[in-house]
Amino acid sequence: MSKPVIDVIIPAFNEEGSIGKVLRDIPADWVREVIVCNNGSTDDTAAVAAAGGATVLLQPKKGYGNACLKGMEHIARRPQQEWPDIVVFLDADYSDHPEELPQVVQPIIESNYDLVIGSRALGNLEPGSMQPQQIFGNWLATTLIRLIYNYQFTDLGPFRAIKYARLLELNMQDPNFGWTVEMQVKAAKHQLKATEVPVQYRRRIGVSKVSGTVKGSILAGHKILWTIFKLI
Secondary structure, three states: OOOOOEEEEEEEOOOOOOHHHHHHHOOHHHOOEEEEEEOOOOOOHHHHHHHOOOEEEEOOOOOHHHHHHHHHHHHHOOOHHHOOOEEEEOOOOOOOOHHHHHHHHHHHHHHOOOEEEEEOOOOOEOOOOOOHHHHHHHHHHHHHHHHHHOOOOOOOOOOEEEEHHHHHHHOOOOOOOOHHHHHHHHHHHOOOOEEEEEOOEOOOOOOOOOOOOHHHHHHHHHHHHHHHHHOO
16 A cells, blocks of 8 residues: 555544644644544533644534544545545543554555554553553453453553544444443454554643542443443
8 A cells, every 4th residue: 555545533622722733743744634533522622622623513412422433424425536545543631642643554554454553552651641441351352352352452442543444344332431442342243453542642632531430430331341242
């Protein structure tokens, strides 16, 4: 694959303090369109994203997956000849390092992989960037995927790249916390050629809507495990 067309989808909920930094650090020469899916924000996330050059979509239905699905709908409305080769997902809270996008997509471009997960477990975690329950949850989920599906992952990290054609085949549906694990389980079931690359991860700007609360952590953990077993 030479000079692939890459679109980026960023779900965002009340990230006015971070989304501008995320957009600034995305390598512009690698990406055709950056799509920020404003997931019912009550702050100036949409205005900051638009000022940063992103296409801003409104998704009032709350949920990480719902926001990602809105971005996919936008891409699908293009004529088929204008569909991207690769879609990259990353978060709006500036915990990911958007400048690492070229190394996340590299295995697709150079080695014809279908899916690449940016692994925080293999990379450099800033102290305090992931809570203990997140680290344990990732370990448990990826261990179950390995045991059930014989697919080796070390992380459910949000920073990931996938061939657009393969993404369509997965028929993604989860509206919230199960989005990332749904993609990886379905990738295993579809026998996609998948790999991971180490990525850096820093403390997010603002408070996490998931790991920042006990309730959020419990709900996310339950949903992740439920998704793994539901898809068997």
